[in-house]
Amino acid sequence: xxxxxxxxxxxxxxxxxxxxxxxxLALNLEADLVQMVNKTSAxxxxxxxxxxxxxxxxxxRIIGNIASMSKILDAETVVVGMQPAVAITLIExxxxxxxxxxxLNVERGMKRLQEMIGPVQEDDxxxxxxxxxxxx
Amino acid sequence: MILSLSKDNxxxxxxxxxxxxxxxxxxxxxxIKMGLLNQTKLITAASELLRNMLRYGNGGTCLxxxxxxxxxxxxxxxxxxxxxxxxxxxxxxRDGFSTGxxxxxxxxxxxxxxxxxxxxxxxxxxxxxxxxxxANG
Numbered sequence: 001x002x003x004x005x006x007x008x009x010x011x012x013x014x015x016x017x018x019x020x021x022x023x024x025l026a027l028n029l030e031a032d033l034v035q036m037v038n039k040t041s042a043x044x045x046x047x048x049x050x051x052x053x054x055x056x057x058x059x060x061r062i063i064g065n066i067a068s069m070s071k072i073l074d075a076e077t078v079v080v081g082m083q084p085a086v087a088i089t090l091i092e093x094x095x096x097x098x099x100x101x102x103x104l105n106v107e108r109g110m111k112r113l114q115e116m117i118g119p120v121q122e123d124d125x126x127x128x129x130x131x132x133x134x135x136x
Numbered sequence: 137m138i139l140s141l142s143k144d145n146x147x148x149x150x151x152x153x154x155x156x157x158x159x160x161x162x163x164x165x166x167x168i169k170m171g172l173l174n175q176t177k178l179i180t181a182a183s184e185l186l187r188n189m190l191r192y193g194n195g196g197t198c199l200x201x202x203x204x205x206x207x208x209x210x211x212x213x214x215x216x217x218x219x220x221x222x223x224x225x226x227x228x229x230r231d232g233f234s235t236g237x238x239x240x241x242x243x244x245x246x247x248x249x250x251x252x253x254x255x256x257x258x259x260x261x262x263x264x265x266x267x268x269x270x271a272n273g
Contacts, residue, residue, distance in 0.1 A: 020155045020158065020159075022151045022152055022154050022155050023151050023154075023187070024151055053176065053179070054158060054176065054179050054180055054183055055180070056180050056183040056184050056187070057184060057238065057239050057241040057242060057245060058183075058187060058238070060239075061238070061239055083176075084173075085172050085173045085175075085176035085177075086176060088173060088176075088177075089173075089176045089177050089180045089249065092177065092245075092248050092249055093180060093184075093241055093245035093246075093248065093249060094231060094241050094244070094245050094248070095239070095241060095245070
């Protein structure tokens with residue numbers, strides 16, 4: 001069974017999709033990725049689809065799902081490297097991928113993630129000091 | 137008058153066949169020098185219809201043809217299944233309608249991506265969908 005590798009890089013998870021996805025593979029990726037976010041406490045997920053030539057409604061839905069699931073687990077998702085033809089096709093198909101952050105390439109995607117997450121704080125258990133907001 | 141220049145019938149029974157068929161469509165599209173954007177649209181539309189066929193029709197066949205009309209060449213795909221059929225085609229063609237859990241973009245979306253689209257269905261007998269994309273359409 002094929003599997004799409006998920007790489008960990010600091011606070012982020014990195015996924016590069018290099019093969020044509022069929023449904024089962026995409027569903028597995030969704031499940032694996034959400035598990036990995038949980039296991040590694042990742043704050044960001046970067047999905048590189050520059051090698052993907054076809055994104056249909058199913059794939060689009062999976063990408064949206066990954067973004068919303070990660071969001072609930074407090075991780076941001078950025079999709080990078082979409083081919084122009086794929087972007088045009090997605091819009092004509094009627095799938096604007098609302099709520100999914102995108103960037104033109106991996107470099108910008110990384111920057112975007114870092115901006116969204118804010119300065120990296122070593123996640124020691126220092127929750128106590130600035131926690132007044134909960135009291136109100 | 138549309139002439140068929142080559143014919144190729146492909147069975148689609150499993151999910152993995154989708155990738156195979158996509159490649160086959162890509163091959164014929166490249167053969168008639170279809171541009172990348174039109175290729176992408178055609179293959180995406182094919183992908184939607186294949187999924188429908190697998191999910192609702194228990195698989196079926198896809199006829200891949202190179203067709204010509206005067207100086208234009210195109211790719212015509214005919215998807216035929218022996219599934220339950222579609223009772224209300226106008227409803228099925230509406231954006232956002234789905235009997236499954238999907239987004240309901242498959243049929244209307246596929247129609248927007250190609251030049252010609254035709255759907256015929258008989259309840260209890262099956263569904264046939266034809267799409268055609270001209271190389272420079």
